[in-house]
Amino acid sequence: MELHYGIKDLKDIDFMVFLPIVLPVMAVGAILVFLALFDLYRHRKTRENALIWMVVILFVNTLGPILYFVIGRKESKRL
Structure with missing residues (x-):
């Protein structure tokens, strides 16, 4: 019984199916x-x-900008 996939198995996947989601x-x-x-x-x-x-x-992908808008904008209230 083979429990892992190899390079040959990746060649059989149609990645264009995932494009509308990604x-x-x-x-x-x-x-x-x-x-x-x-x-x-x-x-x-x-x-x-x-x-x-x-x-x-830049480095915390989608969560970074969300954190900035939720937390980072509050710190500038002291003009």
Whole structure:
């Protein structure tokens, strides 16, 4: 009994079937990253830890921009 898959098994998979599922998720993630970076750039003077937020937005895929919009925007209320 073989419990793992090899390269030969991957060649048999039709990856185009997954494209309609994967593309919208990637597009939403890219839009969230762009909007979060744009907002961070617009308010860079009033944000603390702007560099840290930029790293979080870029490297924590879809969750990074969501965290920025939920947590990161609240810290700039002290104008």
